[in-house]
Ligand SMILES: Cc1cc2nc3c(=O)[nH]c(=O)nc-3n(C[C@H](O)[C@H](O)[C@H](O)COP(=O)(O)O)c2cc1C
């Protein structure tokens with residue numbers, strides 16, 4: 001299975017994960033500082049800054065886009081409960 | 096004097112062409128489950144008349160709709176209403192909205208962008224199709240003819256949808272729940288109702304405090320305004336020295352901790368211990384954290400405090416560690432009491448950790464960790480359980496936990512590479 005590497009800058013941890021994993025699944029396991037509320041892409045609690053490798057995350061859904069917009073999220077931000085890792089290297093930290 | 100004395104069914108003028116058309120609810124004793132009130136509350140709504148439009152700002156709780164409509168009818172006809180402003184969609188302010196929309200179907204509804212989904216969810220049972228509404232944000236304006244309503248985007252005070260509305264020419268600020276309190280007095284104004292500070296402070300502490308960062312953002316928008324009167328959605332209308340209340344909010348929301356070099360982090364260790372084992376763990380953990388430098392560590396025995404006195408400490412801390420023995424397969428009550436009282440402060444993203452001595456099953460630590468995660472703390476370092484009496488090497492493990500927590504707080508971590516599969 002194709003692998004990807006995601007780095008949580010706040011805790012200094014890089015994790016090798018299978019492609020298709022959502023950020024939430026990894027960040028919770030390693031105890032990164034990203035926190036969750038609804039876990040369904042509505043509350044924006046899990047807002048995450050993508051420092052590099054944004055192209056290695058699947059494009060946001062219509063719902064995610066709307067929630068990001070409503071919360072005035074700056075560019076380069078994603079919802080960790082929604083964003084799916086597709087490959088390559090990604091560096092993130094809590095917004 | 097009876098609570099409603101002096102108050103008739105008529106609207107009360109609070110400024111030329113601006114009326115209070117709210118309702119009093121003197122017998123209410125508990126609000127939103129989490130708040131108490133000794134004399135009830137009021138649902139304040141307001142009508143603003145311009146030369147070519149009339150605006151209604153917020154409504155009242157549904158079962159007080161009759162009072163609201165009677166007062167509204169004493170100053171405006173439904174056909175005249177051009178504008179409905181919703182500063183906050185909680186049912187205590189939107190309860191009479193469906194009926195108002197029926198009576199004034201031509202009115203345009205102004206609300207914040209986050210309120211749109213909520214409006215739909217609230218109107219579901221009425222079966223009505225949602226009205227035409229206009230999402231607004233800071234500096235958007237509505238012209239009522241010689242009078243301008245200007246909006247301030249002030250989210251999370253205390254719901255995502257909240258906003259304030261400023262009547263520019265008059266310096267009147269309609270703030271929804273902000274600067275409000277559950278206090279019921281027909282004299283209506285802050286300079287006539289007597290001392291209501293206890294209620295104002297209590298309301299802030301229970302409703303606004305969890306959102307203090309948002310409070311500061313809102314205050315930054317409000318402070319530059321000329322303010323002659325603040326018209327909140329509950330409690331006294333603030334016409335005498337309205338700015339005092341803005342200052343008080345700023346004071347309450349500003350972080351208190353003296354932190355000369357912003358780099359110093361605060362770790363608070365709470366513990367409770369029947370035989371001293373968890374206490375020894377706490378002391379070793381604290382010493383380990385101290386040894387890293389850049390972290391100010393404090394140690395508190397929960398047995399020495401009660402009734403929410405630790406809330407301030409928790410609010411200001413960067414990291415929190417909780418030590419509990421396992422007693423009857425659980426952490427002990429003072430820990431749960433403390434952890435259940437934290438909904439009044441924002442703990443999201445703080446560093447959390449748990450530790451404790453146990454006899455044979457040791458559930459406490461995992462249960463505390465789950466609760467910390469539930470409260471949205473980050474729990475990056477696995478907690479430490481030690482069977483009965485900690486020996487020297489186990490105390491060393493406690494020190495090391497303290498050191499790791501301190502490294503997390505100060506950002507002095509060694510980079511680690513792991514495989515997700517190894518974590519499963
Ligand atoms: C003070 C207060 C705080 C609230 N906080 C939240 C919240 O953090 N998240 C959420 O999803 N809903 C929150 N709500 C919304 C309530 O869950 C919602 O109004 C619900 O419909 C109330 O259900 P009930 O009629 O059974 O009381 C809050 C409501 C109040 C009154």
Ligand code: FES
Nearest residue numbers: 039042043044081
């Ligand atoms: S947890 Fe609510 S949007 Fe991700």
Ligand SMILES: [Fe+2]
Nearest residue numbers: 183185253272
């Ligand atoms: Fe409210």
Ligand SMILES: [Fe+2]
Nearest residue numbers: 185187272328
């Ligand atoms: Fe309210």
